[in-house]
Amino acid sequence: MTITFPHMGRIYIPVKALFDDLGVPVVVPPPVSKRTLEIGTRISPEMACLPMKINLGNYIESMERGADTIVLTGSCGPCRFGYYGIVEQEILRDQGYEMDVVILDAPGRDPRPLLKQIQRISGSSPWTKIIRAFLNASKIVERVDELADILLRKRPRELKRGESDELQSRFEREVLKCRGSKEMLDFIAVFKEKADSIPERRDASPLRIGLVGEIYTLIEPYVNLNIENKLGSLGVEVHRGITAADWVKTHLSFDLKFKRERKLKLKKCGNYLDLCIGGHAWETIASTVHYADTGLDGVIQILPFGCMPEIVAESILPAISRERGFPVMTLTVDELTGEAGYMTRLEAFVDLLSQKKGKEYEQA
Amino acid sequence: MKIGIPRALLYSIYFPLWKVFFMELGHEVILSNHTNQEILNNGVKICVDDACLPIKIFHGHVTDLIGRVDAILIPRLISIRPEEYICPKFIGLPEMIRYSVPGSPELLVMDYNAYSSEEKGYEGMYRLGRELGSPHSSVKHALNKAGLRQAAYFREMEKGFHPMEIMKRMNHPSERYNTWYKDSFCTNAGLPSKMSAKNSKGTIGLIGHPYLLYDRYINMNICNKLAARGYKIRFPENSTQEKVDGACSRYPKKLFWSYGKRLLGAGLSMMESREISGLILLTSFGCGIDAFIDELLIRANHREFGIPLTTITLDEHTGQAGFDTRLEAFIDMMEWRSRYDNHISPHGAHLYSGQGPV
Numbered sequence: 001m002t003i004t005f006p007h008m009g010r011i012y013i014p015v016k017a018l019f020d021d022l023g024v025p026v027v028v029p030p031p032v033s034k035r036t037l038e039i040g041t042r043i044s045p046e047m048a049c050l051p052m053k054i055n056l057g058n059y060i061e062s063m064e065r066g067a068d069t070i071v072l073t074g075s076c077g078p079c080r081f082g083y084y085g086i087v088e089q090e091i092l093r094d095q096g097y098e099m100d101v102v103i104l105d106a107p108g109r110d111p112r113p114l115l116k117q118i119q120r121i122s123g124s125s126p127w128t129k130i131i132r133a134f135l136n137a138s139k140i141v142e143r144v145d146e147l148a149d150i151l152l153r154k155r156p157r158e159l160k161r162g163e164s165d166e167l168q169s170r171f172e173r174e175v176l177k178c179r180g181s182k183e184m185l186d187f188i189a190v191f192k193e194k195a196d197s198i199p200e201r202r203d204a205s206p207l208r209i210g211l212v213g214e215i216y217t218l219i220e221p222y223v224n225l226n227i228e229n230k231l232g233s234l235g236v237e238v239h240r241g242i243t244a245a246d247w248v249k250t251h252l253s254f255d256l257k258f259k260r261e262r263k264l265k266l267k268k269c270g271n272y273l274d275l276c277i278g279g280h281a282w283e284t285i286a287s288t289v290h291y292a293d294t295g296l297d298g299v300i301q302i303l304p305f306g307c308m309p310e311i312v313a314e315s316i317l318p319a320i321s322r323e324r325g326f327p328v329m330t331l332t333v334d335e336l337t338g339e340a341g342y343m344t345r346l347e348a349f350v351d352l353l354s355q356k357k358g359k360e361y362e363q364a
Numbered sequence: 365m366k367i368g369i370p371r372a373l374l375y376s377i378y379f380p381l382w383k384v385f386f387m388e389l390g391h392e393v394i395l396s397n398h399t400n401q402e403i404l405n406n407g408v409k410i411c412v413d414d415a416c417l418p419i420k421i422f423h424g425h426v427t428d429l430i431g432r433v434d435a436i437l438i439p440r441l442i443s444i445r446p447e448e449y450i451c452p453k454f455i456g457l458p459e460m461i462r463y464s465v466p467g468s469p470e471l472l473v474m475d476y477n478a479y480s481s482e483e484k485g486y487e488g489m490y491r492l493g494r495e496l497g498s499p500h501s502s503v504k505h506a507l508n509k510a511g512l513r514q515a516a517y518f519r520e521m522e523k524g525f526h527p528m529e530i531m532k533r534m535n536h537p538s539e540r541y542n543t544w545y546k547d548s549f550c551t552n553a554g555l556p557s558k559m560s561a562k563n564s565k566g567t568i569g570l571i572g573h574p575y576l577l578y579d580r581y582i583n584m585n586i587c588n589k590l591a592a593r594g595y596k597i598r599f600p601e602n603s604t605q606e607k608v609d610g611a612c613s614r615y616p617k618k619l620f621w622s623y624g625k626r627l628l629g630a631g632l633s634m635m636e637s638r639e640i641s642g643l644i645l646l647t648s649f650g651c652g653i654d655a656f657i658d659e660l661l662i663r664a665n666h667r668e669f670g671i672p673l674t675t676i677t678l679d680e681h682t683g684q685a686g687f688d689t690r691l692e693a694f695i696d697m698m699e700w701r702s703r704y705d706n707h708i709s710p711h712g713a714h715l716y717s718g719q720g721p722v
Contacts, residue, residue, distance in 0.1 A: 045655045045656065045658070045659040046655070047649075047650065047651065047652070047654070047655035048655050048656070048659075049652070049655075074617070076447070076618075076620050077448075077449045077620030077621065078449035078450070078451060078452045078455065078620065078621065079452060080652050080653070080655075080656060082620060083617065083619065083620075083656055085617065086615050086616065086617050086660075087656050087659055087660065090659070090660060090663050091659075091663070094663055094666075094667070103617065105617070272459065272463075273456070273459050275442075275455070277452045277455040277456040278449070278452040278455065279452065281452065281456065303414075305414065305650075306414070306650050306652055306655070307652075308451060308452040308453055308652040308653075309452040309456070311412060311414045311415050311452075311453060312452060312453055312455075312456030312457075312459060312460055313456075314412050314414060315411070315412040315415070315456075315459070315460045315463060315464050316456075316459050316460070316463050318463065318464075319462075319463035332414060
């Protein structure tokens with residue numbers, strides 16, 4: 001059994017550590033590229049959402065490198081993500097790939113099927129070992145996100161342009177050479193120190209923009225055309241409405257304090273939306289209201305074309321923008337998104353924000 | 365109070381429930397017009413671009429009611445069966461309307477959430493009834509009566525009737541809601557007169573969401589067009605829930621979309637029974653659920669059944685002529701296949717056996 005899994009931002013780092021710890025062979029899919037997307041687009045239903053197309057590309061590229069079992073998480077609706085596994089399995093079967101697909105569903109009334117699945121993919125390790133590996137992996141998720149946050153803060157402030165980007169790409173190049181969670185955590189700590197010591201300009205007062213929207217497009221840099229780095233290089237401090245660590249904390253941990261805070265944040269946008277409609281639409285609205293309250297300069301929503309929950313959020317956002325005088329832009333991405341047009345829109349949005357800020361400053 | 369009900373989305377399925385409920389509470393119910401070009405245009409104009417056609421049309425129906433009513437009913441159908449959903453957009457519908465339709469009157473948001481149990485589903489209706497100022501007993505009574513009506517309606521559909529036919533059959537003089545039934549449905553959806561004809565050429569399965577199948581304007585009158593070619597039609601609503609559940613059990617994970625499940629289950633059971641000579645998948649552009657459901661249906665058909673199948677996608681740009689051409693081509697293909705498929709020419713290449721060599 002050689003395991004693989006779909007890409008989603010930097011989630012491959014903790015997942016690799018997890019399986020290393022369990023002693024299960026794992027193939028990390030090659031970074032998402034044009035080829036990945038082309039493979040996925042060719043065999044997926046036309047109207048499927050972008051993440052699924054890329055997932056399929058990942059699987060096939062991993063299979064070429066010897067993987068034979070796919071592990072992915074599931075959910076029980078109403079977002080389409082919950083049924084990815086089944087449709088993907090059908091497609092792969094018709095394409096002639098014999099793959100085992102293991103879907104880790106959130107347990108309903110009976111947790112036994114989930115536990116069985118976990119045992120199956122962990123090479124029947126003892127439970128203490130499995131739990132320890134999971135805990136370490138979730139620690140790595142947090143550390144990786146902390147590192148990303150430092151870089152987001154540094155990018156608009158760095159003295160030498162491009163230094164943060166360079167550090168990041170070096171990190172991504174070398175991190176996969178680590179084996180096991182201990183090595184990984186040490187490696188991340190070293191890079192965090194390096195990131196912290198990137199020299200800053202004193203006078204920098206960058207624009208601050210929040211990124212909200214569908215989680216996959218937000219955290220997978222290939223899909224969002226590396227928006228975090230692009231905005232950073234335009235001199236913007238990026239705040240992320242939802243991160244991989246948030247997802248892990250919400251769904252897989254017992255961090256009650258975080259859950260309470262999350263609930264409080266969600267309740268704050270009650271007059272716009274006060275129930276979960278699937279996906280992360282509620283978080284999108286809540287984060288936008290939160291960012292407007294905390295004085296950010298604007299918000300960008302990103303969603304894959306046809307994403308059902310985010311379309312609802314998209315139709316509510318203009319109202320928030322109107323009522324609070326808070327700039328919001330929506331970007332829809334799909335397999336046809338062109339980089340130049342995308343860049344133009346980002347630049348225009350940033351220009352407008354900086355003009356708005358300048359005006360406010362003059363009036364004051 | 366004059367309550368407006370938009371004649372869109374799941375109106376065609378739930379109108380007995382909604383209508384009887386509000387009438388029993390002593391309110392006047394006013395329906396939006398049948399879908400027409402103006403409603404479509406208005407909907408497309410005010411709705412976000414990314415939304416699907418039925419959602420845009422719902423927006424149009426809401427604008428159609430503005431100025432004619434005191435309040436507009438916006439159903440929030442979260443879940444209609446335990447542990448299932450419909451679609452995220454249905455859940456967020458009241459918010460979509462509130463923030464994008466300008467100048468709308470009071471919106472009566474009616475929750476329907478049967479996620480934990482069937483009975484719980486009616487709690488939202490009860491709450492709304494009380495908010496409208498009716499006492500506990502009369503709301504309960506109205507709910508009861510409306511629920512019975514709805515159940516009768518579902519039973520009739522499972523027997524194999526088209527909603528319009530059911531309305532016709534319910535045409536007893538003693539019926540209090542008769543005039544409304546006739547007005548609300550029969551006239552628009554285009555009941556194909558030949559649908560139950562005995563000398564039909566066969567049956568075509570029509571798989572799609574109710575808001576596409578039972579709205580003549582959106583679906584370009586497909587029912588009548590098929591009937592005119594001599595075919596009977598089977599709708600997903602004609603399958604019993606047990607059949608749907610049974611057919612879907614071939615997939616290892618429970619489907620959590622009620623309509624997705626119905627479409628898939630009904631499609632599979634139609635194919636398994638070999639009752640149909642062809643299957644048409646009617647979908648609206650950008651429908652997230654159909655993207656998956658149709659994919660599963662097509663793959664299952666390709667692998668096991670080999671029944672003629674086509675997908676027709678509808679959106680606000682769909683032209684009548686292109687639609688007709690595709691429909692005709694499909695029916696021709698289906699008929700030629702049954703006529704010539706087994707004729708193998710002993711003399712080499714023939715297009716089909718009725719003609720000479722090509």
